[in-house]
Amino acid sequence: MELSDLEKIRFDKIAEMRANGLEPFPTRTEVNQSIGEAIASFEKAEADGKTAVSGVILGGRLRASRIMGKLAFAHIEDRSGRIQLFFRINELGEAALAQFKDYFDLGDYIQASGDVVRTRTGEISLQVLEFKMLAKAITPLPAAKDELVDGVLVRHATLADPETRFRQRYADLAVNEEVRKVFRTRASIVKAIRNFFDDHDFIEVETPILQPIYGGAAAKPFVTHHNQLKQDLFLRISFELYLKRLVVGGLDRVYEIGRDFRNEGVSYKHNPEFTQLEFYWAYADYLQVMELTEQFIAHVCDQVLGTRKVIYDGHEIDFNPPWKRVDLRQGLIDACGIDINQYPTAETLAEIMQQKGMKFKPGEARGKLIDFLLGEYLEPTFIQPTFLYDYPRDISPLAKNRPGDPSTVERFEGFVGGMELCNAFTELNDPLEQEARFLEMGREYKAEDEERHPMDEDYLRAMSYGMPPQGGFGMGIDRLCMLLTDRRTIREVLLFPHLRERDQD
């Protein structure tokens, strides 16, 4: 470990402390409560007419200090908050106060015991009677100053460079309180989702991440290899096909929260690995799934934020049901003047798009063209929660046909803040039709070349045992977190977002 000048000073203090019989990294602590608990019990005692609470032992990271001749103030921070420490020569003596001045730096972990009191300026503080180092920090935290004044965080040049923040998330979290808050909110969101589905009689399951045949979405997978089995495996791109196998097995309300992996580009809303929620609900269809979606998102808002109206990117978004519903065909007529029903082939649709001066990749299938249109003309306009429904069949191989219309399926996507949030449909449960759809997609019973997707015969076999009608649903939890924490990029809601590898320095 190469040390900077600042680090050498701190490093030398370790040896100096040990030479003076002090351990900079002791094994045991005597901390008996959190900072938040100490403040709460003081406020309670104060209400009972007392002026101090004694016997308090706190641990925390030193975030600020103001040292004077014969007294010193400091702020320490733990998971529950911040408190001021107040050192006086009267209680501590000259030697102890000198230890604080000589050995302690911002970023160190300290244990302090004493009485919780209010100082003359009215701030609840720990009047320190004893203290010790819990862990010495050698590297200074990347913040110049960071102070809590009247409950407001006042900052002076704290870590802001996104690269350092994401590569050294530990430093970002240590220094930026609002970053910690984002991840606490994220944890609450996931908890609220679990509560909702548990309460609605769904069971949570875990299905394979390493899969011999991947499927359930259109995405490029990561490939890996099992050495002993001499078998190539894929990291899952969705849970769908495994969860529906479980429904066949009689677990007819299941959900899973876990990681998906897609070997594609990164963007403000894409990370190579991301957290997905999927649920499958027997005896329901996509209309019922729409309603359940509205309910569970509202539940999450209630639990996590206490309100269903959130600010995202400067817009007030209202998650109160019902969401706006837009028929895909009608939506496109309104947005770009094209009635897709009048253009039943890729060629005719491409022609009208060209006439309208749209720029798109030639030679695409009809479904892809429609997908392009909705991405271009509809998605960015759906700021308020909106369900777009009834999708073209050829981009939805696992969704069930709409009765009386073989060209579209019972599928919807939910959009919020101009971003796709979720995707759901009435699940196709006819094994013969499913087989035909797979074949249409170019899946082969025998994959001659490695580029070809093999047929998922086991999935077809599961379905042929009899699969109940069901609605299925998938949602990127990261994107929901973006919406509920007002973060403009997915990296801000991922603890360790993917960054390009960099040589260690």
Add this chain to the structure above:
RNA sequence: GGGCGCGUAGCUCAAUGGUAGAGCAGCGGCCUUUUAAGCCGUUGGUUAAGGGUUCGAGCCCCUUCGCGCUCACCA
């Protein structure tokens, strides 16, 4: 992968092609109720890396690396 932009002290940022600076942090003083404490003094740089042009490069040119925005990709 393409286009545009960025990379200077621990952090946040300055610096017409002409001696690399400030605030905070750090270090040394003074200071017994501070709140970004204050006052005095002071240390700290391979200007991302490498090459080129020039009397002279943080600045201009080229290459590489990383980051950001954007486009493409993304049932």
